[in-house]
Amino acid sequence: MGIMFSDDLKTNIVSIDLQHKELFRITNELLDACRQGKGTEFVSNVIDFLEKYVKTHFATEEKYMQDYNYTEYNFHKIQHEIFMRKVDDLKNEFYKNGPSLSFTVTVSSTIVNWLSNHIRNVDGELAKFLRKQSNFKE
Ligand SMILES: [Fe+2]
Known part of the structure; x- marks a missing residue:
């Protein structure tokens, strides 16, 4: 049982959707590894991935927000910062402590x-805003 990139998760902004799919892919790989009893072996890959991923992915979204003067920029950026701090933790x-089952679950x-x-x-809100801008270009 993996997780699905369902239509309601699509922003219909190609670069953002591609990056979101990357996160789904690694998450499914982790869930697969867990099912095979190899979750704790795989989890270091996820940590390495996340560290790089959050930087590039959040930068992509924040660039769009700045380019189009997004009204909820501050709120959205704070959510990114909170997640980056979580990844850091x-x-x-x-x-x-090294890998463990409880760490993998977390x-x-x-x-x-x-x-x-x-x-x-x-x-989703950001995408709705961007698509409403008449000068929006991907
Ligand atoms: Fe975001």
């Missing part, structure tokens, strides 16, 4: 919550 915990639930709440709601 996870990374520190990993380096301190990592996967942190990402799954993010996917279903942030992408659906916060990114």
